[in-house]
Amino acid sequence: xxxxxxxxxxxxxxxxxxxxxxxxxxxxxxxxxxxxxxxxxxxxxxxxxxxxxxxxxxxxxxxxxxxxxxxxxxxxxxxxxxxxxxxxxxxxxxxxxxxxxxxxxxxxxxxxxxxxxxxxxxxxxxxxxxxxxxxxxxxxxxxxxxxxxxxxxxxxxxxxxxxxxxxxxxxxxxxxxxxxxxxxxxxxxxxxxxxxxxxxxxxxxxxxxxxxxxxxxxxxxxxxxxxxxxxxxxxxxxxxxxxxxxxxxxxxxxxxxxxxxxxxxxxxxxxxxxxxxxxxxxxxxxxxxxxxxxxxxxxxxxxxxxxxxxxx
Amino acid sequence: xxxxxxxxxxxxxxxxxxxxxxxxxxxxxxxxxxxxxxxxxxxxxxxxxxxxxxxxxxxxxxxxxxxxxxxxxxxxxxxxxxxxxxxxxxxxxxxxxxxxxxxxxxxxxxxxxxxxxxxxxxxxxxxxxxxxxxxxxxxxxxxxxxxxxxxxxxxxxxxxxxxxxxxxxxxxxxxxxxxxxxxxxxxxxxxxxxxxxxxxxxxxxxxxxxxxxxxxxxxxxxxxxxxxxxxxxxxxxxxxxxxxxxxxx
Ligand SMILES: Nc1ncnc2c1ncn2[C@@H]1O[C@H](COP(=O)(O)OP(=O)(O)OP(=O)(O)O)[C@@H](O)[C@H]1O
Ligand SMILES: [Mg+2]
Numbered sequence: 094x095x096x097x098x099x100x101x102x103x104x105x106x107x108x109x110x111x112x113x114x115x116x117x118x119x120x121x122x123x124x125x126x127x128x129x130x131x132x133x134x135x136x137x138x139x140x141x142x143x144x145x146x147x148x149x150x151x152x153x154x155x156x157x158x159x160x161x162x163x164x165x166x167x168x169x170x171x172x173x174x175x176x177x178x179x180x181x182x183x184x185x186x187x188x189x190x191x192x193x194x195x196x197x198x199x200x201x202x203x204x205x206x207x208x209x210x211x212x213x214x215x216x217x218x219x220x221x222x223x224x225x226x227x228x229x230x231x232x233x234x235x236x237x238x239x240x241x242x243x244x245x246x247x248x249x250x251x252x253x254x255x256x257x258x259x260x261x262x263x264x265x266x267x268x269x270x271x272x273x274x275x276x277x278x279x280x281x282x283x284x285x286x287x288x289x290x291x292x293x294x295x296x297x298x299x300x301x302x303x304x305x306x307x308x309x310x311x312x313x314x315x316x317x318x319x320x321x322x323x324x325x326x327x328x329x330x331x332x333x334x335x336x337x338x339x340x341x342x343x344x345x346x347x348x349x350x351x352x353x354x355x356x357x358x359x360x361x362x363x364x365x366x367x368x369x370x371x372x373x374x375x376x377x378x379x380x381x382x383x384x385x386x387x388x389x390x391x392x393x394x395x396x397x398x399x400x401x402x403x404x405x
Numbered sequence: 406x407x408x409x410x411x412x413x414x415x416x417x418x419x420x421x422x423x424x425x426x427x428x429x430x431x432x433x434x435x436x437x438x439x440x441x442x443x444x445x446x447x448x449x450x451x452x453x454x455x456x457x458x459x460x461x462x463x464x465x466x467x468x469x470x471x472x473x474x475x476x477x478x479x480x481x482x483x484x485x486x487x488x489x490x491x492x493x494x495x496x497x498x499x500x501x502x503x504x505x506x507x508x509x510x511x512x513x514x515x516x517x518x519x520x521x522x523x524x525x526x527x528x529x530x531x532x533x534x535x536x537x538x539x540x541x542x543x544x545x546x547x548x549x550x551x552x553x554x555x556x557x558x559x560x561x562x563x564x565x566x567x568x569x570x571x572x573x574x575x576x577x578x579x580x581x582x583x584x585x586x587x588x589x590x591x592x593x594x595x596x597x598x599x600x601x602x603x604x605x606x607x608x609x610x611x612x613x614x615x616x617x618x619x620x621x622x623x624x625x626x627x628x629x630x631x632x633x634x635x636x637x638x639x640x641x642x643x644x645x646x647x648x649x650x651x652x653x654x
Binding site: 170179 | 409411414417418421422425426488489490491492493494495496497498499
C-alpha cells in the first residue's frame with residue numbers, strides 16, 4: 094500500500110507540432126481520489142488516454158499499479174477500469190447484454206455473472222431499460238451504463254473522464270455517491286472534471302491543468318485558499334451608501350466604479366440574515382444582492398492570470 | 406462459461422448485431438441465388454461448357470457467394486471501429502485480435518449459410534455432382550479456407566478505410582474477382598489479356614479445385630495452388646489487419 098497507484102513523471106505528448114502535455118508530474122496514492130481539473134482543451138482526455146494505454150506518450154515515465162505503461166501494457170490493462178469522456182457502450186446491444194459482454198470478457202463464472210449484471214443494473218437504476226437497445230438510451234443513461242460496465246471485474250484503479258458532464262443534478266449526486274462507495278472499498282479513482290465543486294466534493298488531491306502544464310497541485314482546501322472565497326456582492330445606488338456600508342463590514346473590498354461591495358461570507362442563511370439585519374439597522378438598502386461561490390473560472394484567474402478557454 | 410474465449414464472446418456479439426440488422430446477411434444469401442437463376446435460365450444455353458451448365462457454374466457461384474458477403478464484413482468492421490465500444494475493448498486485458506477474429510468467423514459462417522442456400526437451389530435446378538462424402542468435406546474445407554483468407558483481407562480493408570461507405574467500396578475488387586476467373590465461363594473462352602489474368606489469378610485454382618472435388622476427380626496441382634494462395638492471402642490480411650488495428654486509436 095505504500096507504493097503509489099499511479100506515478101507520472103515528465104509526461105509529454107504532442108500532436109504534430111502542437112504540444113498538448115508539456116512535462117507533467119504527479120502521484121496518486123493507493124485508495125485515494127485524484128482529480129485533474131482543467132478547461133476544454135487543457136489535455137485531460139489526452140492524459141487519461143496515455144495513462145490507460147490508449148495513446149503512446151512521447152516522453153516521460155508512467156507507472157500504473159506498479160507497471161510501466163510502455164512495456165507492461167497488458168498488466169496495466171488488467172488492473173484498471175476506464176470510463177472515457179464519450180460513452181464506450183455497444184449501441185446495438187441492450188444494457189443487459191452490454192454488461193453480460195463485460196462479464197464474459199472478464200471470465201466471471203456463470204453463476205456469479207448473472208448476479209453481477211443484476212446488481213449493477215439495480216445500482217445504476219437501469220433495471221427498467223435493461224432489455225432496451227442502448228441506441229434508445231438518453232445521454233445520462235449511457236453514462237451510467239458505461240460506468241457500470243467499467244465496474245465489472247472489480248478493477249482496483251478506475252479512471253473517469255468527466256463522469257458528470259451532461260448529467261442532471263440528481264444523477265450527478267448518484268455518481269458522487271458511487272465514487273465515494275468505490276473509495277470506501279479501497280479503489281483508487283483518477284477523475285477529470287471541469288467543476289471545482291466536484292473536485293472539492295470528491296478528491297483528496299487536485300491538480301490543475303492548463304495548456305499542457307500543471308499550474309497547481311494540492312488538497313482542495315489548499316487550492317481554495319488561493320482563490321477568493323465565497324462572498325456576498327452588494328450594489329448600492331450612491332457613493333455615500335457604499336462608503337457607509339464599507340465602514341460597516343470589515344474585511345470587505347469595494348469596487349467604486351460599480352458602486353459594489355464584496356463581503357466575505359460562508360453563504361449560509363444565518364450569516365446572510367445577520368448581514369441583512371446589519372444593513373437594516375443602519376437603514377442601508379442595496380440595489381442588488383448576490384452570493385458568489387468560487388468556480389473554475391476564479392481558480393483559473395487566480396492561478397494563471399487568464400480566464401478559462403471557454404470564457405475567453 | 407468461465408472458460409469462454411474472448412473470440413467466441415466477440416463472435417456472439419457479431420451475431421447479435423447481424424440478427425438485429427439482418428438485411429446484409431439476407432442480401433449475401435439472396436444475391437448468389439438470384440445470380441444462379443439468372444445464369445442458368447438466361448445465359449446458360451449461350452455457354453457451351455461441355456457439361457450441364459448448372460454443374461459447371463455451381464462451384465463458381467459458391468465462391469462468388471463467399472466474395473459477395475465480404476462487402477458487409479468490411480462495412481461492419483469499419484463502423485465498429487468508429488464506435489466508442491472499441492476503446493473499451495482496447496483498455497481491457499483481452500486479446501486485441503479477438504474483435505477481429507469475431508468479424509472473420511461471423512463472415513465465414515455467413516458464407517456457409519449463403520452457400521448452403523445456393524447449393525440447395527442448385528439441386529432443385531438439376532445439379533448432379535459425382536462427389537462422395539469425402540469430396541464434399543474437401544469442398545467445405547476449401548470454401549472455409551477461402552472464406553478465412555478473404556475474411557482477413559476484408560477485415561484489413563475495412564480497418565484501413567476512412568468510413569463505412571469507402572470500406573464497402575474497397576471490398577468491390579474482391580467481389581469482382583470471381584467474374585474474371587473460370588467461375589462463370591472457362592478461361593479459354595475469354596479474350597486475350599483477360600484470359601491470362603483469369604488463368605493466373607487466385608480464384609481460378611480455388612474454383613478448379615472445388616470443381617474437381619465435385620466431379621470426384623480432384624487435381625492435386627490446383628489444390629496445392631489453391632491452398633497456397635489462401636494461406637498467403639490469409640497471412641497478409643491478418644498481419645495487415647493487426648497492424649492497422651493497433652495504429653487506429
Ligand atoms: N487526435 C488529435 N489530433 C490532434 N490534436 C488533438 C487530438 N486530440 C486532441 N487534440 C488536441 O489536444 C488538446 C487537448 O485535448 P484533450 O481532449 O486532451 O482536452 P480535454 O482537456 O480533455 O478537453 P475537454 O474538456 O474538451 O474534454 C486540444 O487542443 C485538442 O485540440
Ligand atoms: Mg476531454
